[in-house]
Amino acid sequence: MKVVLENLTKRYQSGNKKNGGEVLAVRDFNYEIPDGKLVGLLGPSGCGKSTTLNLICGLENPTEGKIYFGEDDVTDLPPENRGVGMVFQNYALYPHLTVKQNILFPLQNLKGKDRPTKEEMNEKALEAARLVQLEELMDRKPKELSGGQQQRVAIARALVKRPRVLLLDEPLSNLDARLRLQTREEIRRIQRETGITTVFVTHDQEEAMSISDEIVVMQAGVVQQIGKPQTVYDDPKNLFVAKFLGTPSINLFDGKIQSGKLMIGEEAVMDVALSDRKVTVGIRPEGFVLFDGGAMSCKLLRVEVMGRDVSIVSSHPACQADQLRSIILSENKVDEEAETVRFDLKPGKVFLFDIESGDRIEVEAHA
Amino acid sequence: MRKKNLHGWLYLLPAILFLGCFMVYPLVDVLIYSLEEGYNFASQEMFGVGLYNYSYVLHDPYFLQAVKNTFILVMITVPLSTGIALLISVALSSIKRLRHWFQTVYFLPYVTNTLAVGLVFMILFKKTAYTDGLVNLMINWFGGPSVDFIDGPYWAKMFVLCFYTIWVVMPFKILILTSALASVNPDYYKAARIDGTPKWRTFTRITLPMISPMLFYLIITGFIGAFKAYSDAVALFGTNLNAAGMNTIVGYVYDMLYGDSGGYPSYASAAALILFAIVFTITCINLLISKKSVHH
Numbered sequence: 001m002k003v004v005l006e007n008l009t010k011r012y013q014s015g016n017k018k019n020g021g022e023v024l025a026v027r028d029f030n031y032e033i034p035d036g037k038l039v040g041l042l043g044p045s046g047c048g049k050s051t052t053l054n055l056i057c058g059l060e061n062p063t064e065g066k067i068y069f070g071e072d073d074v075t076d077l078p079p080e081n082r083g084v085g086m087v088f089q090n091y092a093l094y095p096h097l098t099v100k101q102n103i104l105f106p107l108q109n110l111k112g113k114d115r116p117t118k119e120e121m122n123e124k125a126l127e128a129a130r131l132v133q134l135e136e137l138m139d140r141k142p143k144e145l146s147g148g149q150q151q152r153v154a155i156a157r158a159l160v161k162r163p164r165v166l167l168l169d170e171p172l173s174n175l176d177a178r179l180r181l182q183t184r185e186e187i188r189r190i191q192r193e194t195g196i197t198t199v200f201v202t203h204d205q206e207e208a209m210s211i212s213d214e215i216v217v218m219q220a221g222v223v224q225q226i227g228k229p230q231t232v233y234d235d236p237k238n239l240f241v242a243k244f245l246g247t248p249s250i251n252l253f254d255g256k257i258q259s260g261k262l263m264i265g266e267e268a269v270m271d272v273a274l275s276d277r278k279v280t281v282g283i284r285p286e287g288f289v290l291f292d293g294g295a296m297s298c299k300l301l302r303v304e305v306m307g308r309d310v311s312i313v314s315s316h317p318a319c320q321a322d323q324l325r326s327i328i329l330s331e332n333k334v335d336e337e338a339e340t341v342r343f344d345l346k347p348g349k350v351f352l353f354d355i356e357s358g359d360r361i362e363v364e365a366h367a
Numbered sequence: 368m369r370k371k372n373l374h375g376w377l378y379l380l381p382a383i384l385f386l387g388c389f390m391v392y393p394l395v396d397v398l399i400y401s402l403e404e405g406y407n408f409a410s411q412e413m414f415g416v417g418l419y420n421y422s423y424v425l426h427d428p429y430f431l432q433a434v435k436n437t438f439i440l441v442m443i444t445v446p447l448s449t450g451i452a453l454l455i456s457v458a459l460s461s462i463k464r465l466r467h468w469f470q471t472v473y474f475l476p477y478v479t480n481t482l483a484v485g486l487v488f489m490i491l492f493k494k495t496a497y498t499d500g501l502v503n504l505m506i507n508w509f510g511g512p513s514v515d516f517i518d519g520p521y522w523a524k525m526f527v528l529c530f531y532t533i534w535v536v537m538p539f540k541i542l543i544l545t546s547a548l549a550s551v552n553p554d555y556y557k558a559a560r561i562d563g564t565p566k567w568r569t570f571t572r573i574t575l576p577m578i579s580p581m582l583f584y585l586i587i588t589g590f591i592g593a594f595k596a597y598s599d600a601v602a603l604f605g606t607n608l609n610a611a612g613m614n615t616i617v618g619y620v621y622d623m624l625y626g627d628s629g630g631y632p633s634y635a636s637a638a639a640l641i642l643f644a645i646v647f648t649i650t651c652i653n654l655l656i657s658k659k660s661v662h663h
Contacts, residue, residue: 057561058561059557059560059561078560079560079561079563080560080561080562080563080564081563084561085561086557086558086561088554088557088558089554090552090554092552092554092555092557092558094555094572094573094576095662096576096577096662105562105564105572106562106563108568109562109563109564109565109568110563111565157558157562161562
């Protein structure tokens with residue numbers, strides 16, 4: 001089931017007179033979520049991603065715009081008639097009910113001819129539990145489960161009615177680091193097995209990048225970029241997207257174009273076909289190549305060795321932050337006593353942005 | 368080690384002293400009083416030791432009337448007041464406009480003096496030479512005959528007493544229940560909505576279990592409070608409750624000590640201990656039930 005968002009806009013009333021008594025949570029969101037895919041809504045807190053999720057599930061109504069599930073217009077349907085399953089950030093498992101009763105709960109709400117018999121209900125509950133590998137824990141209460149297990153109960157409860165769309169609100173934020181890795185694989189697997197179109201919300205870019213088929217980066221209610229995770233990472237549309245994706249994050253420099261050369265500080269680091277202007281230069285940490293005759297020289301601060309690769313922390317007068325971080329393969333030998341390090345840059349990892357708007361300046365760069 | 372023990376006892380001393388003076392000693396004293404037969408306060412003499420006081424109290428028609436009154440009061444007011452308080456709290460938490468105003472209105476009886484409330488009830492219910500009272504006027508209006516609620520038939524007096532008690536205990540229950548309802552995480556309701564849970568099922572399967580600890584707290588304290596009722600009856604029917612036939616167990620104890628027929632600390636102690644036994648039993652039953660049905 002594909003989900004289509006058409007000019008979706010949500011405004012809230014607020015007591016603040018300064019902005020006209022209104023808060024714009026989501027502005028003019030257009031997107032067709034492909035059938036059977038896993039989509040991550042990504043952005044900092046307050047960017048409107050949770051509101052978008054609530055609009056899709058029907059807990060909130062859009063101020064403008066339409067929502068379609070397949071060909072059905074569901075904009076004015078209440079949540080229970082949309083056929084959505086939702087997993088809440090805190091799971092919202094009913095604490096006084098056992099795992100089994102929790103999973104059965106949505107089925108027991110059904111009335112009339114939709115209502116399965118008791119055996120069918122038990123069968124479906126067991127099936128959902130098996131999908132999330134919980135069938136051993138059916139008689140436990142939620143508080144007797146670990147965070148990851150609770151999460152899986154919540155997913156089973158959301159899936160037991162065979163929803164057309166599955167929605168997950170910050171599904172991993174309440175788990176510790178190790179469980180988070182495990183659980184996100186789990187979500188991916190469950191989504192693949194069921195083939196249900198799934199939308200999840202997260203502020204953690206790594207989480208979104210790792211399991212999504214597509215990601216939607218949002219800021220202040222406005223969609224910044226939509227695409228495959230790797231595409232968005234490799235080809236960010238603006239400074240915000242470039243900064244938001246990637247750990248360690250992108251290094252930013254004040255630069256300028258001077259007679260076909262990109263200047264960072266006093267050094268010409270690359271050839272670009274642009275007229276003279278000031279630019280913001282973004283260089284991914286993996287965009288540096290350690291080279292004695294490199295074009296860019298930085299003051300070496302320290303070297304961090306982390307197994308597979310080496311992280312060089314240095315400083316540069318034109319860098320917008322106090323220090324910049326570059327990641328190189330561990331085969332490279334770094335002289336930790338040296339005052340300066342010199343780098344060459346990989347063209348594909350260097351992005352130029354307008355200093356006012358932050359928009360990406362599309363241009364071919366050469367070393 | 369010994370020194371540490373000494374320190375411990377030293378810290379406990381204030382509590383032990385106060386509890387000993389004002390709790391343990393009086394309790395033991397009451398027990399002793401209740402076993403002293405024919406004890407005379409003035410001469411400090413008695414005939415002997417035994418269970419005669421209990422037997423006397425249990426055969427005293429006034430005491431039996433008081434027990435009957437108290438039980439009727441408890442059985443009617445506790446379920447009714449808790450139920451109505453729950454209804455009002457649910458209604459309160461489902462409205463947005465004027466909510467605080469209504470909350471204040473419902474809380475007012477709590478800060479109002481019992482006797483002042485009694486006075487208002489007199490105006491509402493009492494039949495005098497000049498007027499039959501507001502309630503009777505309304506009954507007449509609907510074509511019914513006047514009833515003397517204060518000096519009339521037993522059921523009418525019991526009705527007023529129950530009405531009054533429910534009205535007085537309600538505010539505290541509403542206060543507790545509204546805060547209990549407010550503390551239920553709204554995500555549960557959102558989850559229930561998405562699953563298409565009917566309103567009634569949401570209430571019985573989610574709301575009630577979530578607030579059940581508070582509900583049971585109110586029921587248990589409600590039982591205890593109603594068993595100890597006294598001032599309410601005085602506010603409505605005056606101090607001579609035996610004559611009005613509206614005495615309660617605590618009223619009986621008071622009468623035995625200080626009333627017109629008073630000066631019998633032994634009978635009073637025996638009655639007080641019987642009340643204690645009743646309250647203790649009921650509370651135990653309540654706790655047993657709550658263990659089975661309350662979600663903690």
